[in-house]
Amino acid sequence: MSFIFIGLLYMFKTIKAKQCTLILITAVGLVGASQSAFAHTRLKTPVVNENAANHGSDYNAAVVGHGCTNPTTKVVDLTVIGTIVVFPDGKDSIITVDGAPHTGSLTDFVTNWGSPVTKIQDRSIFDHEDYIKDSLGNKLGFWTGGGSGLKGGFRALVPFATAGVVIEPTSCAKSVTFVPGIADICEITDAAGFSDSTVNVWAPAVGSIYDNPAAHGYDSPATLTVNRSIAPLPASCGAGVDVVVKPSATQLNRDLRINFNGSQIWPAE
Ligand SMILES: [Cu+2]
Incomplete structure (x- = not known):
């Protein structure tokens, strides 16, 4: 400025x-x-290097940039009562290489994706938080909510760490970008009640129940790019390729939700 x-x-x-x-x-x-x-939701640090250290991690935060849309004033200042962040699981994820669909698996490019997220405990904005895990216990994301929430006109940093990512040394990937699904919730509704005044969804448009072409954050997700920084690109790779990994619709429908004390509270059922 x-x-x-x-x-x-x-x-x-x-x-x-x-x-x-x-x-x-x-x-x-x-x-x-x-x-x-x-102003849209993003990660505090959207670009990191590979990190191969034992228990390597990169400290980061999800940014809640603004609240939901006040239907009368159209200002994005409605209180956020919870937020949820889910990374692609790397199992049925949608992978592109320089924009072209890749039919192989994530291990073609990344050696150690499994449990990408550790939540940094923090009750400064919301009272409750917990992990979103797969059936093997891998931590794919987290939710946090409750308490007085994020007051309109303020921003929040929701702290977490991502596990160190190691790019497959023999691959031609010069970067791998992971695309999380994020929702900033202002009012608990079922999926039919999603609107700019009840939730800001920042998810890739992959055909999930969270797609809404009329919504403020439609297909405008945050990203975490890991740049190749350990093994040099093999000479045969030329300039290298950029890999993008998005969650599948199946994964978003399953994992971008909040369960609390054994029952699903968002989206409402
Ligand atoms: Cu925005």
């Missing part, structure tokens, strides 16, 4: 006032656009 300001001051000094007004308006427009693009 200060860089842009200095740039504007420089322009004011060096060009005629009339032209400058036009540039100022353009620049303010651009700043406004980029802010709204980044």
Whole structure:
């Protein structure tokens, strides 16, 4: 921001006032656009390196950038009462290589994906939290909710760590991007009640019950990119490829939900 300001001051000094007004308006427009693009939920640190250390992990947080949409004012300031983050399980995940579908498995590119998330205990925003695990006990994500929640106009950092990711050394992957499904819940409803005023869903559009083309965060998910940083690319790979891993619709329908004391509380059944 200060860089842009200095740039504007420089322009004011060096060009005629009339032209400058036009540039100022353009620049303010651009700043406004980029802010709204980044207002969506993301991870605090969206790009990390490989991490092969024993018990390696990268400390991160899910950003709750804003609340749900007030139907009267259209301002995104409704209180968030809970949030849920689920990473692709790597079993039936949707994998693309430079945008083209990949029919092989995640182990073609990543050697150690299994239990990607450790929640960092934190009750500063919500009172309760727990893991979302697969049938083998792997921690694929977490939810946190309850208490007074996230007041409109404020942001939240929901802290967690991701396990160190090791890219398959013989593969041509120069990066692997994992796409979590995230929901910031403002009102507990069933799936039919999802709207911008009840929940912000930030999930890839993969055909799950969370797809809603009219919704604020539709197909606008957060991402975690792991850049190759340990084994060099094999010479035969050329520039290397970018791999993207999204959860399947089956996984989102199964795992992007909150169970509490043995019963499902979101979405309501
Ligand atoms: Cu937004």
